[in-house]
Amino acid sequence: MTMMTIVQAINQALESEMEKDERIILLGEDIGKNGGVFRVTDRLFEKFGERRVVDTPIAESAIIGAAVGMAARGLRPIAEIQFMGFVFEAMDQLVAQAARLRFRSGGTQTAPMVIRVPYGGGIRAPELHSDSLESVFAHSPGLKIVMPSSPYDAKGLLIAAMRDPDPVLFLEPMKLYRAFQEEVPEEEYTVEIGKANKLREGEDLTIITWGPPVYTVKAVAEKWWTEKGVSIEIIDLRTVAPLDIETIIASVEKTEHVIIVHEAVKTGGIGAEIAAVISEKALYSLAAPILRVAGYDTPYPTAMVEEEWLPNEKRINAAITAVLEE
Amino acid sequence: MWIEQNQLDIKTIKYIDEKGKALQTDISLSEQQLLEMYKGMVKARVFDVRAMKLQRQGRIGTYAPLQGQEAAQIGSAYATGEKDWIYPSYREIGVSIMKGMPMERLFMYTMGHLEGLAQHAANVFPVQIIIGAQYLHAVGGAWASQYQKEDSVAVAYIGDGGTSEGDFHEALNFAGVYKLPIVFVVQNNQWAISVPFEKQTASKTIAQKALAYGITGVRVDGNDVVAMYMTMKQAIEKAKAGEPVLIEAVTFRQGPHTTADDPTKYRLPDEESEWGEKDPLVRIKKYLTESGSWNEEKDQQLFDEMAELVTQAFTKAQSEEPSQLTDVFEHIYKEKTPQLVEQQVQAEGEKRP
Ligand SMILES: Cc1ncc(C[n+]2csc(CCOP(=O)(O)OP(=O)(O)O)c2C)c(N)n1
Numbered sequence A: 001m002t003m004m005t006i007v008q009a010i011n012q013a014l015e016s017e018m019e020k021d022e023r024i025i026l027l028g029e030d031i032g033k034n035g036g037v038f039r040v041t042d043r044l045f046e047k048f049g050e051r052r053v054v055d056t057p058i059a060e061s062a063i064i065g066a067a068v069g070m071a072a073r074g075l076r077p078i079a080e081i082q083f084m085g086f087v088f089e090a091m092d093q094l095v096a097q098a099a100r101l102r103f104r105s106g107g108t109q110t111a112p113m114v115i116r117v118p119y120g121g122g123i124r125a126p127e128l129h130s131d132s133l134e135s136v137f138a139h140s141p142g143l144k145i146v147m148p149s150s151p152y153d154a155k156g157l158l159i160a161a162m163r164d165p166d167p168v169l170f171l172e173p174m175k176l177y178r179a180f181q182e183e184v185p186e187e188e189y190t191v192e193i194g195k196a197n198k199l200r201e202g203e204d205l206t207i208i209t210w211g212p213p214v215y216t217v218k219a220v221a222e223k224w225w226t227e228k229g230v231s232i233e234i235i236d237l238r239t240v241a242p243l244d245i246e247t248i249i250a251s252v253e254k255t256e257h258v259i260i261v262h263e264a265v266k267t268g269g270i271g272a273e274i275a276a277v278i279s280e281k282a283l284y285s286l287a288a289p290i291l292r293v294a295g296y297d298t299p300y301p302t303a304m305v306e307e308e309w310l311p312n313e314k315r316i317n318a319a320i321t322a323v324l325e326e
Numbered sequence B: 001m002w003i004e005q006n007q008l009d010i011k012t013i014k015y016i017d018e019k020g021k022a023l024q025t026d027i028s029l030s031e032q033q034l035l036e037m038y039k040g041m042v043k044a045r046v047f048d049v050r051a052m053k054l055q056r057q058g059r060i061g062t063y064a065p066l067q068g069q070e071a072a073q074i075g076s077a078y079a080t081g082e083k084d085w086i087y088p089s090y091r092e093i094g095v096s097i098m099k100g101m102p103m104e105r106l107f108m109y110t111m112g113h114l115e116g117l118a119q120h121a122a123n124v125f126p127v128q129i130i131i132g133a134q135y136l137h138a139v140g141g142a143w144a145s146q147y148q149k150e151d152s153v154a155v156a157y158i159g160d161g162g163t164s165e166g167d168f169h170e171a172l173n174f175a176g177v178y179k180l181p182i183v184f185v186v187q188n189n190q191w192a193i194s195v196p197f198e199k200q201t202a203s204k205t206i207a208q209k210a211l212a213y214g215i216t217g218v219r220v221d222g223n224d225v226v227a228m229y230m231t232m233k234q235a236i237e238k239a240k241a242g243e244p245v246l247i248e249a250v251t252f253r254q255g256p257h258t259t260a261d262d263p264t265k266y267r268l269p270d271e272e273s274e275w276g277e278k279d280p281l282v283r284i285k286k287y288l289t290e291s292g293s294w295n296e297e298k299d300q301q302l303f304d305e306m307a308e309l310v311t312q313a314f315t316k317a318q319s320e321e322p323s324q325l326t327d328v329f330e331h332i333y334k335e336k337t338p339q340l341v342e343q344q345v346q347a348e349g350e351k352r353p
Helices: A006-020 A044-048 A060-072 A084-098 A134-138 A151-162 A213-228 A245-255 A270-285 A303-309 A313-325 B031-056 B070-078 B093-098 B103-110 B133-147 B166-178 B225-240 B269-276 B280-290 B296-319 B325-329 B338-347
Strands: A002-004 A024-028 A053-055 A076-080 A114-119 A144-146 A168-173 A182-184 A197-200 A205-209 A232-236 A239-241 A258-265 A291-295 B085-087 B154-159 B182-188 B216-221 B245-250
Touching: A002 A006, A006 A024, A006 A044, A006 A151, A006 A168, A006 A182, A024 A060, A044 A053, A060 A076, A060 A084, A084 A114, A114 A151, A134 A144, A134 A168, A134 A239, A134 A270, A144 A151, A151 A168, A151 A182, A197 A213, A205 A213, A205 A245, A205 A313, A213 A232, A213 A258, A213 A313, A232 A245, A245 A270, A258 A270, A258 A313, A270 A291, A291 A313, A303 B325, B031 B070, B031 B093, B031 B103, B031 B225, B031 B280, B031 B296, B070 B093, B070 B182, B070 B225, B070 B245, B070 B280, B085 B133, B093 B103, B103 B296, B133 B154, B133 B166, B133 B182, B166 B182, B182 B225, B216 B225, B225 B245, B225 B280, B325 B338
Parallel strands: A024 A053, A024 A076, A076 A114, A114 A168, A144 A168, A205 A232, A205 A258, A258 A291, B085 B154, B154 B182, B182 B245, B216 B245
Antiparallel strands: A002 A182, A144 A239, A197 A232
């Protein structure tokens, strides 16, 4: 075990899989000599050379489209989109090509590849650098969407993604990249895609969340326990497609109160999907309406107001009070 | 016949050499015009140096410096008319300043003010973050000018790296097909973050890319403000006659890509000092001094004057009321949707989220 940040854990996952599997090629902007703008691919260029760690021209559609072609012909491309706001340039190749190749070839062609994308706010970045767009992709059958919130999960999930037979969108929370360290095994291991993590046991209320807000939610839950004796169960989804419905429903049936916290804008978000699933499968277990604490329905705002815009402690506390008072 | 790279002999237009000596006789710029351009360059330089410092002190946010590219920006912007439209990327601070953007607005933008997004200069599109997207907006703008029989051109800016995006190629293609009044300016500053020009494209020059789309291309010494101005002037004339032009301005980004970037990771100090000697401000200053219209004393005065203006702009930006959360609900639709109205009320302090 070694103490690692998310950046280090991802770097190690890439390195160990690349050592074992020559089919893996990394493609992206500034990922080579520069080691990525967040240094996630640091030292990999030196170690594996420019045939396997490729600094591409600035062309997202080409990066993803070429990866589809490579994957279909036996390679295992890991493509990076530098910031999530730039993913739209590659939209066709991602949702209409990568996601559908298996279906549109009647199962005879596939595109096993990973698309790594830093996302999320709270780092005072310029416009179009901080968006959370998971729900845009969750609406595209054929893609898996993985969103780790800790170094341990990041490494295990990325290795699982690299070994997955389908295209996996691997979203990395920028705010948490270096926010803390945790014990991570040096050796390789996988964390199952599609399985949520029950981060905290509780009886009174379930909070379902993923990505950067996980840490805010943990802090809030701790305070409600120590200050008011309210026990909050936290589910870190880890994967938003596919959703771990079983874990969600079991928790709702136990606590009867649900809040969903996500950074992406509220309308049409994954939170809406989860609320719908709960109402289909466990409506009569609920003792109060399901509340969502999410980004407001606005473009991601400028630095001066982003902390207030994000699902912060104050907003989550207000939701907890409202749900428990029902 | 095979068409090969080597058949193309592309020369770089230059009017003033590194020592400040004129290489051409047809410089149709008055002394006053030359001085105005130099003043614009100094203003941009002083703003840029200050912005870098303020970012390091944590007083403004991420900033993308333009140092080294003042001639390419000021020369091209100075040649545009009041009716012409500019479509900038994040690095065209010099162009914005030349087109009359108040400097306090530029500071407010980097400070993360919502109000900093509002454009306060004539005919300048909002700063573009997505590489290449503005090239297509410029095509549409030029199309509108043509359709409405306006006497104006669209001027689109991009970097060398941006020429790899599909949007760049689609824009040039449309411009050629529809014979649009547009000038495409590429500031080839040698680097796209950490990727050098030769890893960005296998073509020898950017200028030659115009040929594939049936439009005219030209390569200019981008550190020569006179060459930039003269070329731009002609390009605008051509564009107005329905002949779109692609200008490659060969220049160099002297600083980091942005304040979040560390160029020592990917480039050698040699390259920086080599280009440092070709500094665009030094060249025009030498030329002006040579012709007798400029001296050290006036120069110092100009720098001081600009420093004072920049200080005033920053003070003004700082004294602006900070943005409030409630402001984010404005400017999304002409009229707020019911959802936004509800969320705004919640944000302003209701109990339920
Ligand atoms: C579509 C898109 N992809 C990637 C980026 C990230 N990015 C910002 S600037 C940049 C390099 C641009 O280089 P160049 O076009 O040469 O312009 P310069 O910054 O040198 O002026 C990159 C890759 C972006 N902003 N938009």
